[in-house]
Amino acid sequence: MRLKIEEVLDKLLTKIEQGRSVEDCLREYPEFSQELEPILRLSVKIKGLPKPEPSPEVMSAFFWEVEKVIAEQRAPSFRFRLQRVLALAPVRVVSLILLVIFVGWTTLSFSARSMPGHILYPVKRFAEKVQHTLTVDQKSNAFLHLTFADRRANELLWAFERQKRIHPGLLSAMLGEVELAIHCSDSLPKEECSELLGKIQRVNQGHKSILERIKVSACGCDTTLIQKAINQCLERNCCIEEKLNPKSGIKQSPCPCLKE
Amino acid sequence: MTFSLKAFNIIRNFMPANSSILNEELNNDELLKVVKAAKVGDKDALTRLFKYLYPKVYRYIFYRVERKEDAEDLTGAVILKILKNLPGQKKNFKHWVYRIASNMVIDFYRRQGVRKEVKIDDLEEDIPDEREVKQENVEWLNPSILKKAMCCLTREQAEVINLRFIQGYSNEEVSRIMGKRVGAVKALQFRALQALREYFRKKGYEIKD
Numbered sequence: 426m427r428l429k430i431e432e433v434l435d436k437l438l439t440k441i442e443q444g445r446s447v448e449d450c451l452r453e454y455p456e457f458s459q460e461l462e463p464i465l466r467l468s469v470k471i472k473g474l475p476k477p478e479p480s481p482e483v484m485s486a487f488f489w490e491v492e493k494v495i496a497e498q499r500a501p502s503f504r505f506r507l508q509r510v511l512a513l514a515p516v517r518v519v520s521l522i523l524l525v526i527f528v529g530w531t532t533l534s535f536s537a538r539s540m541p542g543h544i545l546y547p548v549k550r551f552a553e554k555v556q557h558t559l560t561v562d563q564k565s566n567a568f569l570h571l572t573f574a575d576r577r578a579n580e581l582l583w584a585f586e587r588q589k590r591i592h593p594g595l596l597s598a599m600l601g602e603v604e605l606a607i608h609c610s611d612s613l614p615k616e617e618c619s620e621l622l623g624k625i626q627r628v629n630q631g632h633k634s635i636l637e638r639i640k641v642s643a644c645g646c647d648t649t650l651i652q653k654a655i656n657q658c659l660e661r662n663c664c665i666e667e668k669l670n671p672k673s674g675i676k677q678s679p680c681p682c683l684k685e
Numbered sequence: 686m687t688f689s690l691k692a693f694n695i696i697r698n699f700m701p702a703n704s705s706i707l708n709e710e711l712n713n714d715e716l717l718k719v720v721k722a723a724k725v726g727d728k729d730a731l732t733r734l735f736k737y738l739y740p741k742v743y744r745y746i747f748y749r750v751e752r753k754e755d756a757e758d759l760t761g762a763v764i765l766k767i768l769k770n771l772p773g774q775k776k777n778f779k780h781w782v783y784r785i786a787s788n789m790v791i792d793f794y795r796r797q798g799v800r801k802e803v804k805i806d807d808l809e810e811d812i813p814d815e816r817e818v819k820q821e822n823v824e825w826l827n828p829s830i831l832k833k834a835m836c837c838l839t840r841e842q843a844e845v846i847n848l849r850f851i852q853g854y855s856n857e858e859v860s861r862i863m864g865k866r867v868g869a870v871k872a873l874q875f876r877a878l879q880a881l882r883e884y885f886r887k888k889g890y891e892i893k894d
Contacts, residue, residue, distance in 0.1 A: 431875035435856060438874075464878045467885070470826050471850045477828050479743040479757060487761045491735050491768065 433457050437465055540583050541595065567609035567621050571628050574602035578632050585639050591647040596654055603629055603661065610668075619669060626665045633658040709736035716778065724772050731768065739764055741852060742786050748832050748847050749790045763789050780862045783848070837884045842877035849874055 434457075437450040447465045451458040533552055536545035553573055560566050577599035584592040603625060610621045633655055640651045711719060716737070722730035743760040750756050763786045774781055835843045841863070848859045849870075856874070860867045 431871040434875050434878070435871045463882050463886075464875075467882050468850060468878055471831060471846070471881075472853075474826065474828055474831060474851075476740075476851070477744055477747040477756075479740060479760065480753075483757050483761075484739060487739075487764070488735065490761070491731075491764065 430457055430460065434461055434464065437461065438468060441465065441469060541580055541592065563609050563612050564617055564621065567606045567613075568624070570602045570606040570609065571624060574599050574606065574628055574632070577602060578635050582635055582639070585643070589642070589644065591639065591643060591650055593650065596650070599632060600654060600657060603632070607661070607665070622665050622669050626662060626669075629658050629661050629665065633662075709733050711737050720771075720774075720778050723768075724774065731771075734771075735764060735768070738767065738782065742782065744851055745783065745786055745847055746790060747828070748835060748843070748851060749787075750793070755793070759786075759789055759793055777861050779854075779858065780864060783862050787844070834881055834884055838877050838880055842873050842880065845870060845873045846877050846881070 433454050437454070440450045441447065447462065447469065450465070451462055454461070532545065532548060536548040536552065539545040539549050553576075557566065557569060557573075560569055577595050581592055581595040581599060584590075584595060606621070606625050606628075610618045610625065613621060636651050636655045636658065640648060640655070643651055711733070719730045719733050719737070723734045739760065742763050743756060746759050746763070747753070747756045750759065763782075766785055766789070767782060770785075835846060838846065844863060845859060848854050848862055849856070854862065856867050856870050860870045863870065865873075
C-alpha cells in the first residue's frame with residue numbers, strides 16, 4: 426500500500442525528534458525527499474525557535490492574585506461538597522419536611538400566646554379547629570371546649586382592659602364553647618357525665634365572676650349585653666344543678682338556656 | 686489586569702526576577718494527580734498547577750495575539766477562569782484548558798471587532814533582507830515572524846503548529862486536545878507546514894539547514 430505523504434512526514438518528524446538528521450531520514454523515502462526536505466527543515470527551525478517566556482514580573486505579580494483565588498478555592502470545596510449532598514433527592518425531601526415541621530411548630534408556639542388583633546391570632550383559632558376536628562372522643566372533646574372557653578374568657582378580659590369595651594364576638598364564643606361542652610356531656614356515661622358537669626359548673630362560675638367584674642367598670646352601652654350573658658351563666662348553672670341532682674326540684678328540663 | 690503598586694513591589698522583593706522558579710514541568714501521571722488534588726482545594730497542588738499552566742497558556746496565546754501585553758492579560762484571565770472552574774472540570778484536562786484559552790482569544794477579538802487574529806501589515810519590514818542574513822549571519826525566523834506568517838494558515842492549521850511544534854505535544858496529545866482523529870491532525874500538520882513553506886518561498890527565502 427502506498428504511504429500518504431502526511432504519514433511519511435509524521436514518521437520523519439518523529440525520527441528527527443529522536444536525534445536523526447534530515448538528510449539521513451530523507452534517504453529512507455527518496456520518492457518524497459524533494460517535497461519533504463524544505464518542510465522538514467522548516468519544522469526543525471520552528472522547533473528550534475526560542476520559546477516565548479512570560480515576563481517574570483507580571484507572572485510574579487499575577488501569582489499573588491492567584492494566591493487569593495487559591496485561598497477562596499479552599500472554602501468553596503467544602504461548600505461544593507455540601508451542595509452535592511443537598512442535591513441528593515432523599516436528603517432534599519427530608520430536609521424540606523424537617524424545615525416545614527420546624528416552621529410549623531415555631532408558628533404554633535408563638536400563635537398560642539397571641540391575642541385578638543395579633544397577626545398570628547387567626548392561626549391560633551385555626552389550630553383549635555384542627556385540634557377539635559382531630560379529637561374523636563366525646564369526653565376529650567368536651568374538655569377541649571372548656572379549654573377553649575377559658576381562653577376566650579382570658580381574651581375577653583384582655584380586650585376589655587385595653588379598649589374598655591366588651592368584645593361581642595369573644596363573649597359569644599366563650600358562651601358557645603361552654604354550651605358545646607354541655608352538649609357533649611349528654612352522650613357520656615353517668616359517672617363521666619357528673620365529673621364533666623362539675624368541671625363545666627366551675628368554668629361557668631368563673632365566667633360569671635369575670636363578667637361581673639367587667640360589668641363594674643364597663644360603659645353603659647355594654648351593661649345590657651353583659652347582664653344578659655351573666656343571666657345566661659346563671660340559667661346554665663341551674664340546668665347543670667338539675668342534671669347533677671335530678672330530684673332537687675329546682676327546675677325541670679329542657680333547659681331554656683341551651684335552646685338559645 | 687491591574688495590580689496595586691504596593692503588592693507588586695512586595696512580590697518583586699520576594700520573587701527573584703527569573704521565571705524559571707515559576708515554571709514547573711509535570712508528566713501526564715503527575716498532572717493527573719495534581720489536578721485531582723487541586724480540585725479538592727489542595728493549596729500546594731493549586732500552586733504547582735499554576736506554575737505548570739502559566740507558561741504553556743502564555744506561549745499558546747502569544748502566537749494568537751499581536752501584542753505581548755494582550756497575551757499576558759489574556760493568560761491571566763485564562764488561568765483565573767481555569768482555577769475558578771476547576772472543581773467542575775471533567776474529561777480531558779488539557780483539552781479543557783486549551784478550549785478555554787482558545788475561546789477567550791476568540792472573545793477578545795470579537796470584543797475588539799477584529800476579524801483576523803494577527804495583522805500581517807508590517808510583515809515585510811520584520812523579515813530581514815536576504816543580503817543582511819548572509820552578511821550578518823542573523824536568523825531570519827523568529828517567534829514574532831512566525832506569529833505573523835501563521836496568519837496565512839487556517840485556525841486549525843495554526844493550532845496544530847502551535848500545539849505540535851511550539852508546545853511540543855505529540856500527535857496523539859494534539860488529537861485529544863483538538864478533539865480530532867490522529868489522521869486528521871497529521872493531514873493538518875502537513876498542510877500547515879506546506880503553507881508556511883510556500884509563504885516563505887514567495888517572500889524569497891529558501892529554507893536551508
